[in-house]
Amino acid sequence: MVQIPNTPAPTPSSAPRSVPTSADVARLAGVSRATVSYVLNNTSAVRISEPTRRRVHQAAKELGYVPHAAARTLRAGHSRMVLMPAPPVPAGPLYSQFVHDFQGALSRLDYIVVQYGASGLHGDDAARAWAELRPVAVLVPGPGLGPEGVAVLKRSGARAVVTLSSEPVEGAHALLLDHAGVGRSAAGHLVARGRRRIGVVVPVEPGLKMFSVPRLAGARQAVQGTDATITELPLAYTEESAAALAARWPGLGLDAVFAYNDEYAMLLMRALQDEGVRIPEDAAVIGADDLMLGRLLRPRLSTVRIALPSGRDLAGLVDRAVRNPGAQPESHEMFEATVVHRDST
Amino acid sequence: MVQIPNTPAPTPSSAPRSVPTSADVARLAGVSRATVSYVLNNTSAVRISEPTRRRVHQAAKELGYVPHAAARTLRAGHSRMVLMPAPPVPAGPLYSQFVHDFQGALSRLDYIVVQYGASGLHGDDAARAWAELRPVAVLVPGPGLGPEGVAVLKRSGARAVVTLSSEPVEGAHALLLDHAGVGRSAAGHLVARGRRRIGVVVPVEPGLKMFSVPRLAGARQAVQGTDATITELPLAYTEESAAALAARWPGLGLDAVFAYNDEYAMLLMRALQDEGVRIPEDAAVIGADDLMLGRLLRPRLSTVRIALPSGRDLAGLVDRAVRNPGAQPESHEMFEATVVHRDST
């Protein structure tokens, strides 16, 4: 790891000349602040003569004037900021792609998307911190926001609150991610393929509990009324952890595993193969999320595909909600989990 | 893909009662706005009686009062916001991890980290958009910011501008990512292993040019003065593209490939193996970034490891720069690329 050397306090700061305001521009152009505002905002209700416009623009450029967003927001009473709290774990490929699309789509609708990283706050405290920014809409990934938090956000001016989670929250639009359905599909598939002693990987990484718990619960549902059993398998995302699990595999007496997602599945499948366990003969392995990498291993990894909302669709939902804040919160099932059967099961 | 149905404008909005301000709290508590501010900020320069404090807190809670960050910023003349423009491509695992750590570390130093997604703006226009938010510091990933943009940001109050790129920018702190060094190491390794006809994968995805171009250039440097040759290989991140490249592999007459990074390397290696090309006998393959997945394939993937700055170190740099804005901009080489030799070369 590269260390950045700790530079001891260097030469004292030369006082940076203070930042130019619209008053400075007005002074330099020899006009009023009002005129500056009209010119720079192209206010259509007011005609400003061409020479004046030129002088204002010239003065603004000369000073390097940049308007102060906070001042404008304060005066306007609203902003176009859509706030997305950053998730508590580093984003996976699926989520990164989604955020990227969502940002692009909202930008095109002339919103500003901001991912806000405020670790250390929880539940309603977090909601209060978000509310301080007075966003016009908030998109909350994962659980942790309660009805109280939604109320705080709405009271402070948010015209749309959208949750991206397994459970709807009172007062908020909900994009329901059916993680239990993923577990149900995966385990159901394994049972249908004749497997009976099914392991379910549960990542030990703390931020993943919100996904892994419902996936495990779904798997349990799938074996209800069959003679199949579910065994919980804690696993860290390291080769060591996978090797340790693989080493005690024979003693576990399992014939299949639902590995939380494709990444954990790959990790475990490799460790099992290195232990001489044959996939799928000795043990069927299924992942989830249908990542590219699952198609690159041999055998190809069976998986459960889930469809996140497209960034475009979601941006549309947010936009509609913002324009119509009185509307009933909508709930949308964001996907039906579907099994992609390849060679590992 | 799940479609979100387009709800036609539903019931008209019930006017949401306007958001409570500190004046409302003052009125309800029967005190002045000043007192409210003192109480809620625990101002140490002023003693407020316990009964008054209680009344203020009670009133604030009752109204669900949340302070207005923009107003505070405006009055204070500065904020603690560190701005990170979102990169133009979906974040990879390395970058996601880095951002996560960086956010956490800065949060602990009491900064607010904001990732700002403003696609569609370029160069100095983008810098102006960032400057409107009056961040106390800006961390810019990738190129695209010029000296002019740095000046705009500083003029509008940014006390630290840090670039994370291959080239330093006048006036800004620089974390130098030696992508050319990655290419040099990779190609140098292949040459040292006796390979002579070296392909270099160049992703066709547009946002990746900023990395792929210097990596390719580095590879070219490495074969200077040897009898080895470099062949550019465009590749999209799809199985089809990889299969197509693999199909014409024999005609290419290559004996090694540096595949841009581990993900492209995996993709290509698999396609080559499916075509009957033996790795590493017929073709050596090396990736970059040392991702976990490279250790899961067989043969294990050789790679070039690069050390991104740790989030903690970088947060420290930003903090120091903010506290000492007069200091000379520092440049740090963020890593020396090192080859991790495994089984694919």
Added chain:
DNA sequence: TTGAAAGCGGTACCAA
């Protein structure tokens, strides 16, 4: 211990 008031930087109404 508390309150009155100025002012941060824009915007938009009303006059001129």
Added chain:
DNA sequence: TTGGTACCGCTTTCAA
């Protein structure tokens, strides 16, 4: 066509 000015919500002297 342009200027004067009130005001957005909050902090912070200065007085009482």
